[in-house]
Amino acid sequence: MNHVGIGYDVHRLVEGRKLILGGVEIAHPKGLEGHSDADVLMHAVCDALLGALGESDIGHFFPNTDPRWQGAPSKTFLEEAARQVKFRQGAIVNIDATIMAEEPKVSPHVAAMKENIALALGVNVKRIGIKATTNEHLGFVGRAEGIAALAVASVDLPD
Ligand code: MG
Numbered sequence: 601m602n603h604v605g606i607g608y609d610v611h612r613l614v615e616g617r618k619l620i621l622g623g624v625e626i627a628h629p630k631g632l633e634g635h636s637d638a639d640v641l642m643h644a645v646c647d648a649l650l651g652a653l654g655e656s657d658i659g660h661f662f663p664n665t666d667p668r669w670q671g672a673p674s675k676t677f678l679e680e681a682a683r684q685v686k687f688r689q690g691a692i693v694n695i696d697a698t699i700m701a702e703e704p705k706v707s708p709h710v711a712a713m714k715e716n717i718a719l720a721l722g723v724n725v726k727r728i729g730i731k732a733t734t735n736e737h738l739g740f741v742g743r744a745e746g747i748a749a750l751a752v753a754s755v756d757l758p759d
Contacts, residue, residue: 601758610746611747614630622716624712643677697750698750
């Protein structure tokens with residue numbers, strides 16, 4: 601049976617942090633603030649997968665009060681989501697995600713992001729879709745105060 605899930609995440613852009621998106625370090629004067637590496641794309645994908653399983657969100661599995669996840673690479677969270685899918689004898693059908701960022705330009709990095717996410721989830725890269733858009737200068741994303749990401753996941757489960 602096909603199950604779908606949705607994930608949304610946003611992190612604030614601040615000075616003094618590396619910008620990590622989809623596991624790719626992108627040269628930029630600001631990075632995303634957060635307890636882990638604050639990879640907003642991977643967090644949205646993680647929540648989409650957990651949502652497809654009817655599970656709680658990423659914060660339940662990886663509380664931001666736990667020092668183990670401080671500065672953690674977010675691929676750890678994706679690996680755990682993939683383990684949760686396997687635990688239920690499920691299989692990831694596909695992932696699709698959109699990054700909303702006024703800056704920097706992320707489209708040159710999309711191929712590498714797909715590779716990183718496919719690797720962390722143990723699926724063929726053809727099953728990972730990533731798109732990027734600006735917010736047309738509207739709202740907090742449009743003012744480059746933060747970056748947001750939306751993701752959907754389709755998971756084939758036994759019931
Ligand atoms: Mg997050």
